[in-house]
Amino acid sequence: MKFKNFIKIFFAILFVFVSTHSYAKTIKWSMQGDSLTLDPHAQNEGPTTQVSRQVYEALVTRGLDMSIEPQLATDWKTTDPNTWVFNLRKGVKFSDGTDMTAKDVVFSILRAKQPTSDFKEYISTISDVKEIDNYTVQVSTSKPNPILLNQLSNIFIMSKKWSIDFGATVSQNWDGGEETFSATNAMGTGPFKITLREPNTKTVFERNSNWWGSMKDNSLSEIHLLPIKNSATRVAALLSGEVDLVTDAPVQDLARIGNSADHEVVSTAQMRTIFLGMDQAADKLRSGNTGDNPFKKKEVRQALYQAIDIEAIKKKVMRGLSEPAGIITFPGVNGYTQDLDKRLPYDVDAAKKLLADAGYPKGFDVELRCPNDRYVNDEAICTAVVGMLGKIGVNVNLFAQTKSKHFKELKEDKGDFYMLGWGVPTLDSHYVFHYLYESGASWNKVNFSNSEVDAAIRVMEGEVDLDKRNAAIANAWKIVKDDISYLPLHHQVISWATKKNVDVPIRPNNEPLFRFASFK
Amino acid sequence: MLQVDNKTLNSWERLRDSDIYFSFIKSPTAIVSSVILLIIFFCSFFVEFVTPHNPFDPASLSLMEAFTPPSWTEDGMAKFILGTDGQGRDMLSTILYGSRISLIVGFSAIIFSLILGVSLGLTAGYFGGKYEMIVMRLTDVQLTVPSILMALLVDGIARGIISREMHDEMAIYVLIFAIGISEWPQFARVSRAATLVEKNKDYVSASSIIGVSNLLIMFKHILPNIMRPILVIGTIGLALAIIAESTLSFLGVGVPPTTPSLGTLIRLGNDFLFSGEWWITFFPAIFLVILAFSINLLGDWMRDTLNPRLKK
Numbered sequence: 030m031k032f033k034n035f036i037k038i039f040f041a042i043l044f045v046f047v048s049t050h051s052y053a054k055t056i057k058w059s060m061q062g063d064s065l066t067l068d069p070h071a072q073n074e075g076p077t078t079q080v081s082r083q084v085y086e087a088l089v090t091r092g093l094d095m096s097i098e099p100q101l102a103t104d105w106k107t108t109d110p111n112t113w114v115f116n117l118r119k120g121v122k123f124s125d126g127t128d129m130t131a132k133d134v135v136f137s138i139l140r141a142k143q144p145t146s147d148f149k150e151y152i153s154t155i156s157d158v159k160e161i162d163n164y165t166v167q168v169s170t171s172k173p174n175p176i177l178l179n180q181l182s183n184i185f186i187m188s189k190k191w192s193i194d195f196g197a198t199v200s201q202n203w204d205g206g207e208e209t210f211s212a213t214n215a216m217g218t219g220p221f222k223i224t225l226r227e228p229n230t231k232t233v234f235e236r237n238s239n240w241w242g243s244m245k246d247n248s249l250s251e252i253h254l255l256p257i258k259n260s261a262t263r264v265a266a267l268l269s270g271e272v273d274l275v276t277d278a279p280v281q282d283l284a285r286i287g288n289s290a291d292h293e294v295v296s297t298a299q300m301r302t303i304f305l306g307m308d309q310a311a312d313k314l315r316s317g318n319t320g321d322n323p324f325k326k327k328e329v330r331q332a333l334y335q336a337i338d339i340e341a342i343k344k345k346v347m348r349g350l351s352e353p354a355g356i357i358t359f360p361g362v363n364g365y366t367q368d369l370d371k372r373l374p375y376d377v378d379a380a381k382k383l384l385a386d387a388g389y390p391k392g393f394d395v396e397l398r399c400p401n402d403r404y405v406n407d408e409a410i411c412t413a414v415v416g417m418l419g420k421i422g423v424n425v426n427l428f429a430q431t432k433s434k435h436f437k438e439l440k441e442d443k444g445d446f447y448m449l450g451w452g453v454p455t456l457d458s459h460y461v462f463h464y465l466y467e468s469g470a471s472w473n474k475v476n477f478s479n480s481e482v483d484a485a486i487r488v489m490e491g492e493v494d495l496d497k498r499n500a501a502i503a504n505a506w507k508i509v510k511d512d513i514s515y516l517p518l519h520h521q522v523i524s525w526a527t528k529k530n531v532d533v534p535i536r537p538n539n540e541p542l543f544r545f546a547s548f549k
Numbered sequence: 550m551l552q553v554d555n556k557t558l559n560s561w562e563r564l565r566d567s568d569i570y571f572s573f574i575k576s577p578t579a580i581v582s583s584v585i586l587l588i589i590f591f592c593s594f595f596v597e598f599v600t601p602h603n604p605f606d607p608a609s610l611s612l613m614e615a616f617t618p619p620s621w622t623e624d625g626m627a628k629f630i631l632g633t634d635g636q637g638r639d640m641l642s643t644i645l646y647g648s649r650i651s652l653i654v655g656f657s658a659i660i661f662s663l664i665l666g667v668s669l670g671l672t673a674g675y676f677g678g679k680y681e682m683i684v685m686r687l688t689d690v691q692l693t694v695p696s697i698l699m700a701l702l703v704d705g706i707a708r709g710i711i712s713r714e715m716h717d718e719m720a721i722y723v724l725i726f727a728i729g730i731s732e733w734p735q736f737a738r739v740s741r742a743a744t745l746v747e748k749n750k751d752y753v754s755a756s757s758i759i760g761v762s763n764l765l766i767m768f769k770h771i772l773p774n775i776m777r778p779i780l781v782i783g784t785i786g787l788a789l790a791i792i793a794e795s796t797l798s799f800l801g802v803g804v805p806p807t808t809p810s811l812g813t814l815i816r817l818g819n820d821f822l823f824s825g826e827w828w829i830t831f832f833p834a835i836f837l838v839i840l841a842f843s844i845n846l847l848g849d850w851m852r853d854t855l856n857p858r859l860k861k
Contacts, residue, residue: 261820268823281824341612345635412636419607427807 055251056531056546059263059272062402062432063229063256067215069185070140071201073147074436075301075452078183079276079540080254083234084124085185085217088115088134089178093534093545095456097178101129101186101218102166110173110493117164122239123188124222131160136189136198138168145207146200150463150471151180154490172491175498179455191216204440220244220544221252229256234543246547258402258431267292267526274533276541278526280348280405286526295535296350299523301452302357303404305397305414305516307333307445310476314445316396316426319389324445324475328387330513334373336380336421337414339518346409351519356510357451357461359520361537364458364502369510372517380421392422398439398447403432405521411448439474447474450521452538458502459489466509477514481505572854582846589840593649600645601628604638605808611637616821619828632828634814635821640828643814644836650810651837654724655791661729662790663783666736671775673737674744675767685741688734696731696789697796703727704802717805724803728793735782743775777855784848788841795837811837 064080065072088102102115121129138158141148154177157169170177192198197211215223220240225233234252236244255272257263260279266272268289278286278294287294307324308314314322323329339353352359355370384392399411408429415425425446439447449472453460464470467486468478481504488501509515525535533546564570573579592599603609615637620630631640673684691699707723708716747753748771756766791811797803798812799819806813811833818830 259820261822264823279820279824281821281826285823285825338612345612345615345637409635413612416607416610416612416636419610 053250054246054248054548055253056249056274056533056543057253057255057272058274058276058541059255059257059266060276061256061258061260061263063232063254065433065436066201066203066212067223067226068197068201068203068209068211069187069215069217070137070143070146070148071203071212072436073151073183074432075539078454080232081185081215081217082219082540083221083252083543084215084219084223085187086219087184087186088117088181090182091454091538093536093542095537097182101134105178111170113168113170113177114161115166115168117166118241119164121218121241123191123218124216124237124239125188125191126239127188127190129186129188129218130163131166132163133189134158134166134186135160136192137186138184140187140192140198140200141184143200145202145205147203147471148184152184153463173493174490175493175495176455176457176459179457183454186218187211188216204437206437231255242544245545248548249543249546252543264526267528270528273528273531274541275526276523276539277405278524280350280524283348283350283524283526291529292526293529294524294526296522296524297535297537298352298359299452299521299539300359300361300454300456300537301404301450301521301523301539302354302359303351303407303410303448303450303518303521304354304357305333305518306447306449306475307516308442308475309514310478311445314393314395315443316394316445318394323387323389323393323395326387327513328383329389330516331373332380332383332387332421333418333423334380334513334516335376335383336423337417337516337518338375339372340375341417342410342413343519346406346413347519347522350405350522350524352522353519354517356506357465357515357517358453358458362453362456362458362461364499364506366503369506377420384421384423390422392424394424394426395446396426396428396444398435398444399427399429400432400435400448401429403435404448404450405523407448410518440471442474444474449474454538457489458506459486462486462489462502462505462509466505466514475514477509477512479508479512482508569854573850576850578846579850582843582850585839585843586847589648589843590652592645593652596642596645596649600639600642602639602642604643604646613637616826616829618826631832634818634829635826640832643809644811644833647809647811647814647833648836648840650721650804650808651791651794651812651840654721654728654794654804654810655787657725658728658790658794659732659783659787661725662731662733662786663736663779665729666733667740667772667779669733670737670740671744671767671772674741675748675763675771681741684737688737691731691734694731696728696793699731700724700727700793700797701800701802703730704797717807720804724794724797727797728790731793732786732790735786736779739778739782740775743778744771747771747774781848781852781855784851785845788844788848791837791844792841811840 060076062076064077065074066077069081069085086100088100089097090100092098101118101121103118105113105115107113117131123129135158142152154170154172154174155168156171159167161167195210197209201207201209201212213226220237220242221234222237223232224235225231232254236250257266263275264279264282267275283294286292307330309324311322313320343349343351343353353372355372358365397411397415399407401408411427411429415427418425451461451465463486464472466473466477466482468483485501485505489498492498523539527533530549532549533541614633615635617629617633618625619632620627629639633639669684673681704723704727711719753766753770756770794803794810795812798810799816803812804810806817814833815830818833821829
């Protein structure tokens, strides 16, 4: 009798171990910052999209190789240059079990066009969205748009019913500091659903059993996102096995992680350029001491440009893992050329002379605003820049803070001189011009305004003749490069560090797609 | 007899004749630790003249010299004895500038809590009654709150009140207040206990009878007689205050990185621990250890010397 009990208990224990081993596998994912909001339309920011991407899906999406693939739409056609008809995938359910239909698509696209949405510029050419039947949607554009699919790949589809039930029909006003249900909860058609959300601490993604697609590895049941701001702590957590994946492994620690028998590091050029912006519209710098705005003068901007020793930053701060940039876009984006990407030479004497010629022989004071948990070594880059500008007499006071405050205060026009990074999810120069250079654009915080560039942007949006369109792009790049509206620094190289038994394919936009994750 | 001696000897000779001096020259630990402290104090307060580099002058920095290891290692440079940090700042100079800030904060905080604690403890012991009870319960409450937590709380409140532009300038005062406010109960307790003993002595009764005011009795007659234990806990408290400052700066709530203290330096260097640039965090840390250890040794010696009961 006793022996029988023993056998029972033994098998019970064995069963528990075996079953947990083969079914419940978790990937613990860490990066320095967290998603700013779960509202998929409220904030157009890298990590925010990375989190939303696991939960929400779009009509089309970029696959592992970054090419456009069908997602919620199975196919599409243009009936005339301004009209697109999308056939939706049938049988797609939201994670609460309700069907995804054309109503939800229409609702979501219109939601992303609302004034509080940060994606309104993305799809500004969409003039109308109509439901034709339950599984057909017609999208009309104000002019022929050659990059509509690229843009739609970042417009996530929400449930209309869920949004109405929880008062989330309007995009969260993130810039205004609004708190909404949709900012702390997410419900989409994607492979995962969020079951626990503690901002900046822990987010738990569980498998969405209603998902229409198939996972590469079915044993993956949960993802835990554990943001760790301090880079040494993050590496320690990885090395001790507390996390499995770090999507922004600190450059100074790659050698150490690579030496570990249980870990590996992969690096790839990221689709992101880091640069500094200088407000050229304010009459007087908020943090200045000269009573005027030196940045209005091109000589001053060029002096700052030539005072920055980007090779030293590459060697010492980035440990070789960066590519010095001449424009705010990178190889692979339509409109990029190597010629444009060449930098003005580093020349302290020339910079001093330019500054003196512009009427500031003794330099001036200014505050440099930087995030300290967004880009690779962001604060260290800024500190290095402060030292370099000090050499030409520009007395820079560094103000580094967490990204959520940095971006918010930038949007509130509080910055004279700031750091920003720009990725191009559409892989077309239009995206850069539309956000950073167009007069009055939402991230154009240097307040650059040039009618010729604005006209070129209109051409990029409506011209279907690719040669003419590319000529407009080339011309616009030439104008903004000559004007030195921004100080480009470098194209970022990202490194992911993982445990050897975990395989999450690295992607140049730094977005992990956990549906392609597997265990070795 | 004593009076005659005092008149003929100047103060140096008086000191040389004293118990304290005798005990000092007989104690190698006291001599070594005070010599170390004197060197540290001198180098920190005259850092501009001692070090060849000013690490806070951007014009003299070169990023290409960043991460230079200490001079005795293979890639070291002779001009940077302890190497450079991630911005190309000379570690030795940065540490000395940092230790000045740590010392200023430590001294100011301990003087602040000494004045506060002794005033409360002395008056409580002298007057007694309800006032004494309130003060002593207050110290009990204060003692239940860990000092780091208290300092974090003060810093958090200060951040809420003070605007960001002001915060960096005010950070050092906030820190002094935060550390000072968490250390005063020690002084209050010791000075109250000592006062209770002293106030029943004849000289106090005598002064009281001839009509000396309470304030004068407390601060002119009792205070000099209770100074010994206060000096002892003051010295040990100084080491604690310096460590508290470093802890807070390490946690990122202390002095800003633009004027780094020892704790800030250790925090900044912490990022490079895994990558093999050990000197950036090691030297500030070892410097802090030596500083706090020397002060503690000196405090121990003072306790042994000044406490008559421990004398053999």
